[in-house]
Amino acid sequence: MELSKNFEPQAIENKWYQHWLDKKYFNSTPDERPAFTVVIPPPNVTGVLHMGHTLNETVQDILVRKARMSGFNTCWVPGSDHASIATEAKVVQMLKEKGIDKKSLSRQEFLRYAFEWKEKYGGIIYNQIARLGCSVDWNRTTFTMDDHYYQAVLKVFVDLFDKGLIYRGARMINWDVAAKTALSDEEVEYKDLEGKLYYVKYFLCDENGAASTKFISIATQRPETIMGDTAICVNPNDERYAKLKNGFALVPLVNRKIPIIFDEYVDPAFGTGALKVTPAHDINDYNLGLKHALEVIDTLNEDGTLSEAAQIYVGEDRFAARKKVIAALEEKNQLLKVDTYQTRLGYSQRTGVVVEPRISTQWFVKMKDLAQPALDAVVGGDITIHPGDKFLATYKYWLENVKDWCISRQLWWGQQIPAWYDADGRMVVAITELEAKEKFNKQFAIENAQLRQDEDVLDTWFSSWLWPSEVFNGISEPGNAEVKYYYPGSVLVTGQDIIFFWVARMIMAGMEFEKQIPFKDVYFTGMVRDKQGRKMSKQLGNSPDLLQLIDQYGADAVRFGIMISSPAGNDLLFDEGSLEQGRNFNNKMWNALKLLKLWASREPQVAGGAEPTTQTPLATSFATDWFQNRLSEARSEVDSLMQQFRLSEALKTIYSLIWDDFCSWYLEWIKPGFEQPIDSGVYKKTIEFFTELMQLLHPYMPFVTEEIYHRLEERTDDLCVKQFEKVITADAHTLHTGVLLKEVITGIRDVRNKQQIKPKETIFLHIQTENKVIYESVMSILAKQVNAASVSFTREPVAGTITVVIGKDKFYIETEKPLNTGQQKDDLVKELHHLQGFLVSVEKKLGNEKFVQNAKPEVLALEQKKKADAEMKIRIIEESLAGL
RNA sequence: GGGCUGUUAGCUCAGUUGGUUUAGAGCAUCACGUCGACAACGUGAGGGUCGCUGGUUCGAACCCGGCACAGCCCACCA
Secondary structure: OOOOOOOOHHHHHHHHHHHHHHOOOOOOOOOOOOEEEEEOOOOEOOOOOOHHHHHHHHHHHHHHHHHHOOOOEEEEEOEEEOOHHHHHHHHHHHHHHOOOOHHHOOHHHHHHHHHHHHHHHHHHHHHHHHHOOOOOOHHHOEEOOOHHHHHHHHHHHHHHHHOOOEEEEEEEEEEEOOOOEEEOHHHEEEEEEEEEEEEEEEEEEOOOOOEEEEEEEEEEOOHHHHHHOOEEEEOOOOHHHHHHOOOEEEOOOOOOEEEEEEOOOOOOOOOOOEEEEOOOOOHHHHHHHHHHOOOOOOOEOOOOEEOHHHOOOOOOEHHHHHHHHHHHHHHOOOEEEEEEEEEEEEEEOOOOOEOEEEEEEEEEEOOHHHHHHHHHHHHOOOOEEEOHHHHHHHHHHHHHOOOOEEOEEOOOOOOEOOEEEOOOOOEEEOOOHHHHHHHHHHHHOOOOOOOEEOOOEEOHHHHHOOHHHHOOOOOOOOOOHHHHHHOOEEEEEEEHHHHHHHHHHHHHHHHHHHOOOOEEEEEEEOOEEEOOOOEOOOOOOOOOOHHHHHHHHOHHHHHHHHHHOOOOOOOEEEOHHHHHHHHHHHHHHHHHHHHHHHHHOOOOEOOOOOOOOOOOHHHHHHHHHHHHHHHHHHHHHHHHHHHOOOHHHHHHHHHHHHHHHHHHHHHHHHOOOOOOOOEHHHHHHHHHHHHHHHHHHOOOOHHHHHHHHHHHOOOOOOHHHOOOOOOOOOOHHHHHHHHHHHHHHHHHHHHHHHOOOOOOOOEEEEEEOOOHHHHHHHHHHHHHHOOEEEEEEOOOOOOOOEEEEEOOEEEEEEOOOOOOHHHHHHHHHHHHHHHHHHHHHHHHHHHOHHHHHHOOHHHHHHHHHHHHHHHHHHHHHHHHHHHO
């Protein structure tokens, strides 16, 4: 079959992916092999894969494929998350574009639209995962709103409620005014910015509310909330305000009388030392209000507009109202001054609006008891975090200081909270209405109660925390055969940004419901940024389209590019240049394949046949010997690196093994002469090496390796499931000879370059060495690689030549044209200076009595060897210089 | 405000318990090259007083203190 000039990924990717699917290589059922389980961090169902996912999925696929080829029964579960807020916002937007207002729909109608939307767009991410080559078990695709999953979430809710770990109550929570729902603390992102501090005049008054001309000045960031003020607070030790004891003041604009209270919470040094207390709209004020039994006046509606309670500017948005309040205060001469001020505001992670602290009745999970086992699992070492040093402290701190988790959301897209109320506000928690009625009967002796289910749904993370277990129906059918076999998972690969949202909570859920850790290792990938280090974002337009990249470079090149520049745990600066490098790597291997095919077409001789072989058997046998050992050496390096999750370094090792050792050295060493056939034994060995290389690389670049695997030889099996052989320990002596040979070749080529000897011009090489045996074994390789017409040994320096010194050996290069000894002399002098400097430092060390006394014997011996080597090299160079 | 991490070649990073020939790789750069796999290539080269500063040590990129800069996480001061 004719091979194309370059590797063409488009032509083979779909073919092989389909083939792997047809062969069911990715499908797993429990058997006698050990399981290697990975659950995908489920992306948002209506999302598209961004570069962060790409990195994540690639890392998982590498680990899974490697395990699959190493005797494990691998099971990688794909799926997606219903992402309640994000998806609901998209559906609401879609409806709006169609001219439909969410409010005009019933819950059922809305959910029908939402499921339609999910069916339409949910497939996009799965297609992208497949295009990337991910070896997921598609039969196990799970969605967090699948029936069994939905039931599992409800079951867990009821269970935790019965255990007293879920409660309902009015608390101050974070409110998203755009989505009109409560948020958890984790869903709020804080940003530092420059705000303004307004100093407002509050007139004092008597207990009847009669205004005085005296006033107290108060600093606030949020003048639009003053209508909700229910006190002014000062520090009891602040002498300036001591005379205000039992006093009152009037809220500006609305002239409501409020008490002046005293609490040490107030910092006299900040602002004016007096604080307006607005319990409905600030967490600190709320706590202060509780302590002093203050009235709560909520002046905001759920959408962030001012409520009736505000009395003025009712219905205006909070920020518009702020401007109006400021203007009104100014007009009444009650605005004293405005300062700029560094502050921090909380924004909703999903909708981006400024979050409003709001008192509201919500459902909460008590976290303290759940946190302890999750903490122990990681601190005790049952779960290992990679890179550990970086995240262990963060994880610990969060769990040790964890607060209760607000899990109710005022949305429709999600699992509806299984709490049931009757008209009198009595409540039970039960999965079905029928069960709820039974409970009502039991608890309240009410038969056939008229019940209404809680309108709210649960936080998305309240379903995703069950993921490692419920993808195997571990919650809905506890102890089933699959969950027993696959749980706990092997490794969880995810972004460090969801360590609290998801990782910590999965560990809690695992410990609570399975009584076992959910996975043994956690591997945190860094964040993908652009090459200038900026976050990827739609606004900057620096977030590439994955499918377009795959079309352009091929999936293997994308995987290569993202992995080669992805040091463990660090952020990754994404640069298309690295994809190019991946594409070039594909071509390099493709061309090596073409070379082998070229040799094959020249009818390889039968080894030991009648015809004389054209190669020096000794030389080719060294080449194959050497590469065999080099391969073993690299394989154990790769294994060790991968075990430490140093995937980028492992890839670099393989890359260099293939490009440098195999293509640049080995193939050149065994390359037959012009129009000569290759020795069949060497050819066979080479096919084996190439095969092993493809196997080693396959987890990283599955498509090109599978293709080459099948083109190297007719096969009935597939690389995808080819099991790794045991690594044989490499022979150090052979490896060392290889290193020496490369060094000699490079040294001589360097001289050729500097002397401007054309590649076609031959040289005569004379070797002066005490170790002839080594060079005899590689003589023909050496001759070919430096284009020497002859290689001979000598006991004496050869006049009229250029000398190259490698180790203890000298190489005299003789040519027919005159040589530039000036250049040679400069180089030798430079080298001499370097060695002399080095010698001085070694001698200094050895001359130091304390060193000789304290250093370990092997260190001392090494230093002495260094000294001897340096002295010898200096002597050799001096001799060479004398001969010039 | 508290905590964590980092600072090594133009860029991105290695450098494993302090000693392994006075610091390594990839990319980028430069020179030469179209030779029968490969110019998306080959051969070779140049490039770093390891952020600064004290200290420990016979010996420090590595250990300790201080400083500077960068990044991240956490925190209710109006």
